[in-house]
Amino acid sequence: MHRRFIVPSALAASLLLAIPASAAEGTAGAPGIGDPYYPASGNGGYDVSHYDLRLKYQPATDLLEGTATILATTTQELSRFDLDFGLDVSEVRVNGKKAEYARSGDQELEITPAAALAKGKAVSVVVRYAGKPSELKINGWTSWARTPDGAVAAQEPDSAVWWFPSNDHPLDKATYDISVSVPDGTQAISNGVLQSQSSKLGWTRFNWRAGKPQATYLTTLAIGRFDITTDTTSDGLPVVNAYSKDLGANGGAARASIERTTEVAEWLTEVFGPYPFDALGGYSPNVKSGFALETQTRPFYSPKQFANGANVSVVVHELAHQWYGDSVSVKGWKDIWINEGFARYSQWLWSEKEGEGTAQELADYTYAQHPADDAFWTVKPGDPGPDNQFDAAVYDRGALAIQALRNKVGDETFFELLKGWPAEHAYGNASVADFVTYAERVSGRPLADFFDTWLYQPTRPQAPAAAAAHSLRATTQPAQPAQPAQPASWKQIAATNTIHDHR
Template sequence: MYRRLIVPGALAASLMLAIPASADGYSPGAPGIGDPYYPAYGNGGYDVSHYDLRLKYQPKTDLLEGTATILATTTQDLSRFDLDFGLKVSEVRVNGIRASFATSGDEELEITPAAGLPKGTPITIVVRYSGKPSDVKLFGFTSWARTPDGAVAANEPESAAWWFPSNDHPRDKATYDVSVAVPDGTQAISNGVLTSTTSQLGWTRYNWRSDKPQATYLATLAIGRFDITTGTTANGLPVVNAYSKDLDPATKDAARASVERTSEAVEFLEGVFGPYPFNAVGGYVPNVSAGFALETQTRPFYSPKFFTKGSNVSVIVHELAHQWYGDNVSVHNWADIWLNEGFASYAEWLWSEKEGEGTAQELADYVYAQHPADDPFWTVAPGDPGAAHQFDDAVYDRGAMALQALRNAVGDDDFFAILKGWQKEHAYGNAQVGDFVKYAERVSGKPLADLFDTWLYQPSRPASPAAEALGFKAARSVPQPRSWPAIARAHSGSRI
């Protein structure tokens, strides 16, 4: 997990200066989609519907060769547009005709088609490229991890720019076909369903399809030698789990004892959030040194570090909960991260409640008691934490406390109706924190703005009387729930 700080005002001003007016009425698309935390993320002027990625990767040299075919529709009269990308491009075509291109900044690929593109025009963009992703640093870091036998692309808030060109922001979701050729004996894992494999001249090609809208940071690629288990859920959903062959044996056993409970966890979460929204499920544990887990759509990524001290189903529940909160309903801006992390963390608390290892209320009381009023924990506002604190513990744990406060305020019937109804109302789309507040008020019939302001936006500990009024114990000492060590172990890396 990497965080990079951008000064919004200064960068936004520079981006505006980079967009000259066009004499014929057509104008360039903005080189940023308008996210206050990350002004350079994403682009304006078009909306992507599908990515078709045809790749070839050599693990020994880290050479990636690719052809990306992008289907999109213009949203303005467009003279030029950007894609976010870091590798070397050799050719770009727009609607079959060669387009000129240039690069600027860290990841802007500026494309000028042969003629202007009217608003509402379907366009096909083909980008041919190659390079060694591990040699590429964007904004001073890399999201491409080499492994002893391959590589992994997984990170938040971005990882796409190291392996395919895109409109790199959650607001522009699309479907994916990912086809990857690797040397025989090596496997390639991505999102969705494995539709076919073919072998020719020492190379095996794996073809993956993700048929529901997916944010760019949720696209993943793992190449290496894996032990793979397959199956189906009770509802017939295909399950694919993978573990690097060279993991420490004890770690691999603990990982399997955790990840292989994916179907059980999905069944539980369907009772909380409603029907699972995608065409496949599973998880993978590659041999990487990274310390985080990530909700890559249909196939979460788990660092082996989560399992070095034994099994941990809590982190599995967390990442699977994101399939609803974060993947199905995605953030509108990165400031809305509570809609991802608060809910996935609360899912861990609900799992604890189901397992008889501590109720959600007991966990909320314990977290509240662990952080006195002068603890900096309370200065982070989960509803708008800022880019520098987007993945701080408060976003997760104070964010989960906010949901317990909501549950206590509206009662279980309305609370769980809100969790499920929200998914239907915003399925495969994006939303903001304010949208959730209004939705909760509509379902419950209660004014909730003050509650959310207290728990999500005030840079201070909710006062004891207010907390006690919502069912929290304000005692200095609260017994530790049995599930807390497993939940806390997820903090040793990061649950993102």
């Protein structure tokens, strides 16, 4: 037998108010954000608003030392939460207090704060760490590339795990301050605007700021000895391009291509609407890889992209991503078509503008290269699976779908779609399903079956027959005498794959 005490309601309310929010036990945040392609990527329980990274790097030894301060808001009561990170950690603090931490697998850093965190509260997390990123292997892979005079972090679908702790998934975008100290005579290139540069005791510190929401995989770092060119756009945006001093025979073609960044970006504003960020540029370091990547405001270009001469088309591709992929990011990695299909199609539009073959001619050429029994058609751009996420079909069949859409809805509606999408979803995330709904709304047509045929069926659709529509060339510049197509040039564009290496 026990006694039952009745507590007056007013007293009960006062007792509840007296219990601090942090006294709630909470639950552990999920170790993944829920992406079926990459279950370990991202984390649950919080949303990051800002990363402040203070780094020191020694190229001779590949030693990276860092202090990351992460500002976030909890989305549930948390007893524990994870960060995606692989280097050795020496200390973690949460809201100024030391926190316990432990490893789980290759990339999970489990953090247990001194007291549980209430839902909806601002949280600061400080992580001190050090290590040699090139020696860190996750699933047998490293995204950190050493160069003869430094290193580069540029990779998709992730690279952050090798150099800063994060919620490593495009669903959780944030702003960045990235401060990097390197030996005098060496430069550090990153995203956004260079806020300041100073030297002391043999070291030079570069302070970069990315002021718009940015996905972790779009955050880049390049350390080495660069020739740097600077300029401003007609709108006053700073332009920073950087070239390794040892690009060899590819150096001239790299410069001849990347130095046209401002021109290309200005043209893309006519296609996709206002440029979404506060800086512009690109960089080409001395790396062995052969891909390019749309790292936000400052794309990465392997020198191999210019092995056959100037390649402005790849600059078009990576800059188009600033709208399609960077400002509007995927909800999940299965939505990669929105990134790569539209970036590839922008190359076709550039060819059309330059009089080197229309988008329709390039679509016809690409379609003809793949007969009905080609495995190319078995890849579904709308959900290709992690093994085919960067398959050529995602790019080229994806672009064919866009040309077919252009023919179906007509140029006026089509170019309205191209501008409206990045305006409607600026700095956010969207899925293929969202795009289908959007296209139906803007066009006033039922398009679900159309997109299902082009994006999801593992068979060859009917060719995207030409519509009676004027070309982009006619819509963006005064009428000029017709020029003959240049098959060698536009076939090269059709065959050019800006396919990213990935884990």
